Amino acid sequence: MPDAIEAGPVADFTPGVLAGVDRFAVGNSNGEMFAVARRCRHLMADLADGSIDDAGCLTCPWHGAKYDVETGKMVLGPQGVFAKIPGLGAAFKVLTSILPLGRRKVVARDGTYYLE
Numbered sequence: 291m292p293d294a295i296e297a298g299p300v301a302d303f304t305p306g307v308l309a310g311v312d313r314f315a316v317g318n319s320n321g322e323m324f325a326v327a328r329r330c331r332h333l334m335a336d337l338a339d340g341s342i343d344d345a346g347c348l349t350c351p352w353h354g355a356k357y358d359v360e361t362g363k364m365v366l367g368p369q370g371v372f373a374k375i376p377g378l379g380a381a382f383k384v385l386t387s388i389l390p391l392g393r394r395k396v397v398a399r400d401g402t403y404y405l406e
């Protein structure tokens with residue numbers, strides 16, 4: 291098992307907060323903490339610079355792809371000009387169903403979150 295990575299104080303991660311920690315985007319999605327690999331499967335944008343939408347999905351800052359943070363799968367393909375490319379969004383959904391974003395468990399100990 292990899293070593294635990296300190297993510298920060300529990301008090302800092304209120305719902306909707308997202309931060310970059312090591313190779314992970316760590317956030318609070320509607321009260322549930324998550325940690326997913328921070329490079330978008332599309333063009334490698336830093337997902338830690340994205341946002342968490344009302345449904346709790348992680349939204350890529352560059353082209354708006356959305357990820358289910360529990361599964362690491364893309365649930366909405368890249369938007370804007372990329373949304374006009376037939377099959378592109380579907381292809382990324384298939385890709386991430388096979389190769390979802392890596393995930394780490396987030397645990398709280400003594401008022402601090404750690405990625406395990």
Ligand code: FES
Nearest residue numbers: 330332333350353
């Ligand atoms: S880099 Fe993330 S949607 Fe394009």
